Amino acid sequence: xxxxxxxxxxxxxxxxxxxxxxxxxxxxxxxxxxxxxxxxxxxxxxxxxxxxxxxxxxxxxxxxxxxxxxxxxxxxxxxxxxxxxxxxxxxxxxxxxxxxxxxxxxxxxxxxxxxxxxxxxxxxxxxxxxxxxxxxxxxxxxxxxxxxxxxxxxxxxxxxxxxxxxxxxxxxxxxxxxxxxxxxxxxxxxxxxxxxxxxxxxxxxxxxxxxxxxxxxxxxxxxxxxxxxxxxxxxxxxxxxxxxxxxxxxxxxxxxxxxxxxxxxxxxxxxxxxxxxxxxxxxxxxxxxxxxxxxxxxxxxxxxxxxxxxxxxxxxxxxxxxxxxxx
Amino acid sequence: xxxxxxxxxxxxxxxxxxxxxxxxxxxxxxxxxxxxxxxxxxxxxxxxxxxxxxxxxxxxxxxxxxxxxxxxxxxxxxxxxxxxxxxxxxxxxxxxxxxxxxxxxxxxxxxxxxxxxxxxxxxxxxxxxxxxxxxxxxxxxxxxxxxxxxxxxxxxxxxxxxxxxxxxxxxxxxxxxxxxxxxxxxxxxxxxxxxxxxxxxxxxxxxxxxxxxxxxxxxxxxxxxxxxxxxxxxxxxxxxxxxxxxxxxxxxxxxxxxxxxxxxxxxxxxxxxxxxxxxxxxxxxxxxxxxxxxxxxxxxxxxxxxxxxxxxxxxxxxxxxxxxxxxxxxxxxxxxxxxxxxxxxxxxxxxxxxxxxx
Numbered sequence: 001x002x003x004x005x006x007x008x009x010x011x012x013x014x015x016x017x018x019x020x021x022x023x024x025x026x027x028x029x030x031x032x033x034x035x036x037x038x039x040x041x042x043x044x045x046x047x048x049x050x051x052x053x054x055x056x057x058x059x060x061x062x063x064x065x066x067x068x069x070x071x072x073x074x075x076x077x078x079x080x081x082x083x084x085x086x087x088x089x090x091x092x093x094x095x096x097x098x099x100x101x102x103x104x105x106x107x108x109x110x111x112x113x114x115x116x117x118x119x120x121x122x123x124x125x126x127x128x129x130x131x132x133x134x135x136x137x138x139x140x141x142x143x144x145x146x147x148x149x150x151x152x153x154x155x156x157x158x159x160x161x162x163x164x165x166x167x168x169x170x171x172x173x174x175x176x177x178x179x180x181x182x183x184x185x186x187x188x189x190x191x192x193x194x195x196x197x198x199x200x201x202x203x204x205x206x207x208x209x210x211x212x213x214x215x216x217x218x219x220x221x222x223x224x225x226x227x228x229x230x231x232x233x234x235x236x237x238x239x240x241x242x243x244x245x246x247x248x249x250x251x252x253x254x255x256x257x258x259x260x261x262x263x264x265x266x267x268x269x270x271x272x273x274x275x276x277x278x279x280x281x282x283x284x285x286x287x288x289x290x291x292x293x294x295x296x297x298x299x300x301x302x303x304x305x306x307x308x309x310x311x312x313x314x315x316x317x318x319x320x321x322x323x324x325x326x327x
Numbered sequence: 328x329x330x331x332x333x334x335x336x337x338x339x340x341x342x343x344x345x346x347x348x349x350x351x352x353x354x355x356x357x358x359x360x361x362x363x364x365x366x367x368x369x370x371x372x373x374x375x376x377x378x379x380x381x382x383x384x385x386x387x388x389x390x391x392x393x394x395x396x397x398x399x400x401x402x403x404x405x406x407x408x409x410x411x412x413x414x415x416x417x418x419x420x421x422x423x424x425x426x427x428x429x430x431x432x433x434x435x436x437x438x439x440x441x442x443x444x445x446x447x448x449x450x451x452x453x454x455x456x457x458x459x460x461x462x463x464x465x466x467x468x469x470x471x472x473x474x475x476x477x478x479x480x481x482x483x484x485x486x487x488x489x490x491x492x493x494x495x496x497x498x499x500x501x502x503x504x505x506x507x508x509x510x511x512x513x514x515x516x517x518x519x520x521x522x523x524x525x526x527x528x529x530x531x532x533x534x535x536x537x538x539x540x541x542x543x544x545x546x547x548x549x550x551x552x553x554x555x556x557x558x559x560x561x562x563x564x565x566x567x568x569x570x571x572x573x574x575x576x577x578x579x580x581x582x583x584x585x586x587x588x589x590x591x592x593x594x595x596x597x598x599x600x601x602x603x604x605x606x607x608x609x610x611x612x613x614x615x616x617x618x619x620x621x622x623x624x625x626x627x628x629x630x631x632x633x634x635x636x637x638x639x640x641x642x643x644x645x646x647x648x649x650x651x652x653x654x655x656x657x658x659x660x661x662x663x664x665x666x667x668x669x670x671x672x673x674x675x676x677x678x679x680x681x682x683x684x685x
Contacts, residue, residue: 038458069639109661116403119458120605123598124656131649139642210352210406255594258462266459267337304466308451311463 003100005166011281016174018182020243023236024257025264025272026184027229032266033205034225037107037118041126043254045098045230050237050246052094054144055137058088062136082267084146088234095230098129103223130251139248146240148176166317177239184235185269188228197224251284259307265317274318279303346528363376363517368510376509377582382518383623385577390603390615391527392570397601398610399531400563401543402452406464408596409471410568412588413441414575416481419490422580423483430495430503430580434519438572444471445568452560456546468594489587492580503580512581519577523570528612530566539563540610602652606659608668617667625652 027042039045053061059078067075082090106125110118149172160168190199203211204221212218240250257276264275283302291298316322335350337343347353349556371380389411396402417437422430448467452460475481482490483656494504500511538559541549550556579586586592607618625649633644663669677684 065640065643069637069643106657106661113660113664115457116401116461117664119403119461120601121657121660123601124653124660126653127598127649127656128653131646131653134646135643135650139646179682232467242434255465258465262459262462294477297473299465301469304463308463308466311455311459312451315459 002166006289007285009166009168010284012168012170013174014281015277015283016170016178017284018260018277019174019178019262019273020239020276021253021256021260021280022234022273022276023177023181023184023232023239024253025260025276026188026269027232027236027270028257028261029266029272030188030225030229030232034201035107035204036115037122038115038266039128039229040119040122040254042229042233043257044126044129044133044251045095045233046237046240046253047232047246047248047251048098048232048237049095050144050241050250051133051137051142052247053087053091053146053234054142054241056090057082057084057146060137064139066135088146088189088238091234092231095234096227099226099230100223102226103219107222108219124254126251126254128177130248134248141245141247142241144238144246146238146242148173148238148242150293151243171243173239175244180235180239181273184232185273188269197221201225220234245305259303261317262307263310263317265319268317268319271317271319279306282306329403332426362523364514368514371509371513372511376513378627379623380513381509381582383620384513384520385574385582386600386603386619386623387616388516388520388523388577389574389600390607390619391523391612392567392574393600394607394610394612394615395527395539395570395603396563396567396605397525398608398614399536399543400539400560400567401546402449402560402563403458403461404567405461405594405601406448406467406471407571407600408592408594409468410441410445410571411575411578411596412471412475412592413444413568414438414572415579415586415592416475416490416588417441417572418576418580419492420481420483422493422495426493426495429497431497431515432565434573434576434580437576438569441572441575442565445571446561446565449568450563451563452564453557455643465594468597472588472592487587488564489585490579491585492583495580504584507581515581516577519573522614523573524616527566529569531612535559535562535566543610561605600657605656606666608666609664611666613671614666614668617671621667622652 018060024042024046027045028039031037031039033044054060059080059082061067061075061078064075067073078172102125107118107119110121151172153170153172153175156168156170192202200211200216201221201224203216204218204225208218236253237246237250240253244250260275260279261272262275263278264271264273272311283299283306286302288299311317335348337348342348345353347356367380370486389407393404393407396404413569414437418430418433419438420431421428444467448464453465454464462643469507482488484492492503494501494506496502497511497515500510500514501507502515531539538549539562541554542553542556542559542563546556548558575592579591583591586667598654603618605618605624606621607616608614629648630641630644633639634641634645659666
C-alpha cells in the first residue's frame with residue numbers, strides 16, 4: 001500500500017514536472033506553427049529572459065564586464081532595485097525587441113530556404129544569444145526571486161496524510177507553475193480564437209501564400225509570433241529560474257522540451273501539454289522502477305528514447321498533422 | 328592569369344575525371360603534402376601539435392564523417408559526440424584487451440564498431456525525416472554518454488571513471504601516452520586524415536555518393552528512380568559513423584590521452600562538428616578541412632587577441648567567442664550557404680579570369 005502511494009506521489013510529481021516541460025515546449029509550437037521554423041533557440045530565449053529579468057530587477061549595468069574590460073572601470077550596479085512587476089514588463093519589452101531583431105536580421109533573409117537550414121540558423125542564434133546574455137549580465141549563477149512561494153506545500157501534505165495516512169510532497173512552485181501554465185494556454189487560445197491578430201496568425205499558420213494574398217502582413221505576424229514565444233519563454237524562464245537558479249543549464253531545458261514535442265507533434269498545442277505530461281510522468285516512473293537496476297540518472301535519455309521509439313511507429317507524433325509527401 | 332587552365336588538355340577519360348583536373352591544383356596539392364610530411368614533422372613542437380595541428384586533423388576526420396551524413400545524404404545528425412565516444416571507448420577496450428596488436432588496427436576496428444552503432448541509430452531515419460531525425464539522434468547522444476558513464480565495464484572499473492590511453496607504438500614510434508613525440512602524434516593523425524579524405528572523396532563521386540545525393544535532394548523521387556533508401560541511408564550512417572569513430576578513437580588515444588565521457592564527448596562536441604561542416608561547406612571534402620581549421624583556429628586567435636592582446640578576462644573572451652561563432656553560423660547560412668568551400672571556388676573562378684573579369 002505504501003509503495004502504491006509512493007508511486008502515486010511519483011506520478012503527481014511527474015505531472016508537475018511535465019507542466020514545466022510543456023511550458024517550454026509551447027514556445028516551440030507557436031513559432032513552428034506560424035512560420036515553419038523549428039526554433040532551437042527557445043531554451044536560450046528562456047535563459048536570456050531570466051537573465052534579463054534578474055539583471056533589471058537588481059539594477060545591474062548591462063555589459064558591465066565588457067565596459068570594465070575596455071575602460072578598466074568598476075561598474076557593476078546602478079544602485080537601485082526595480083519592483084518585480086515593472087521588471088517583468090521591461091523584460092517583456094526586451095523580448096519583443098529580440099523578436100523584432102531576429103526577424104529583421106535573420107528570418108527575412110532565409111525565406112524559402114529548406115527547414116533544415118532554418119533549424120541550423122536557430123542553433124547559431126542560440127549560441128549568439130547565450131554569449132550575448134552572458135556578456136550583458138555575467139555568467140555567474142543568479143537567484144531569481146519575484147515572490148513565488150516555494151518549498152513543500154504543507155496543506156497538501158497534511159490533507160493527504162489525514163486521507164491516506166501518507167503525506168504527499170508537492171512543491172508549491174510546481175502548483176503555481178501549473179496554474180500559470182493553465183492561464184497561459186487559456187490566454188493563448190482566447191487570443192488566437194477571438195482577436196483579429198489571432199485569426200491572422202492562424203491564417204498564416206495555415207497557408208503563407210493565401211494569407212499574404214488576402215492582405216495579412218507576414219512580417220508583422222512573424223514579429224508577433226516571435227514576441228509571444230519570447231513572452232512564453234519569459235514565463236518558463238521565471239518558473240525554471242525560480243526553481244533551479246538562473247544559470248547556463250537553464251538553456252538545456254530546451255533539450256528536454258524537444259522529446260516532448262516529438263511525442264506530442266510539432267504543430268499541436270494540446271500535443272505539447274499532453275506530451276509534457278507523458279514525458280514527465282514516464283521519466284519519473286522509469287527512474288523509480290527501472291532506474292535502480294541500471295544505475296540511475298536515466299532521466300537524461302529516457303525521454304529521447306521513448307520519443308524515438310514512438311516516432312518509429314507514428315512519425316507525426318500524437319497530435320501532429322499527417323505528413324503527406326508528393327514528388 | 329595566375330590560375331589557368333589554358334593549355335591543360337585532357338586526352339583520356341581518366342584524366343578528365345581526376346580529383347584535381349588542373350595541373351596547377353595538382354602540383355599545389357603535391358607540394359602541400361610534401362611539406363606536411365617532409366617539413367612539418369621536423370619543425371613541429373608541442374604547442375603547435377597540441378593546440379592546432381593534431382586537433383585540426385582529428386576534427387577534419389570527424390567533419391568529413393558528419394559531412395557525408397549531413398552534406399551528402401541530407402540526414403541531419405546531432406549525435407556526433409556520442410559516436411566519437413563509441414570510437415574512444417572501443418579503442419580503449421580493444422587496446423587494453425589485445426595489447427599485442429598494433430594500435431592502428433584497433434583504431435580501424437573502433438571505427439567499425441562505431442559504424443555498427445551508427446547504423447543501429449540510423450534505422451529510425453527510414454521513418455522519420457528532417458529535424459525530427461535531428462532530435463532523434465540526440466537520443467543517441469544522451470544515451471551513449473549515459474551508458475559509458477554508468478556501466479563500469481566500459482572504463483574497466485577504474486576508480487575515477489576515466490579511461491587512460493595505454494602506451495602504444497607504431498613502427499617503433501610511441502604514438503600514445505606521455506612518451507609520444509609531437510611529430511609522431513601529428514604523423515599518425517595526418518595518415519588517417521589522408522586516407523579518410525581519399526576514401527570519402529572517391530565514395531562521394533561514385534555510385535554510392537550519387538545515391539546519397541539523390542536521397543538528399545528529394546528522397547521520394549530518388550526512390551522512384553530506383554535508389555533503395557534503406558541501403559542508401561544506412562550506408563551513409565555506416566560510413567559516416569566509421570569516420571567519426573576513427574576521429575573519436577584518435578581524439579582519445581592520441582590527442583587527450585585520458586578522457587571522461589561527459590566532458591570530452593558531450594553535446595557541445597556534436598554542435599562544434601556540425602558548425603565545422605556548416606562553415607566549411609555542406610557537401611564538400613575540402614570544406615570539412617576548411618571548417619575544422621577555422622573552428623580550431625578561431626578560439627586560439629580570439630584568445631591571443633582578447634586575453635593576450637587586450638588583457639580581458641578569460642570568461643569574457645569565451646562568451647564573445649560564443650557570440651562570434653553563433654553570428655558566423657547565421658551569416659554563413661544567409662550569405663554563403665555552401666561555406667568556405669564555395670568562397671574558395673569563387674576565388675578560383677575570379678583568379679582564372681584575372682585581370683580581365685569580362
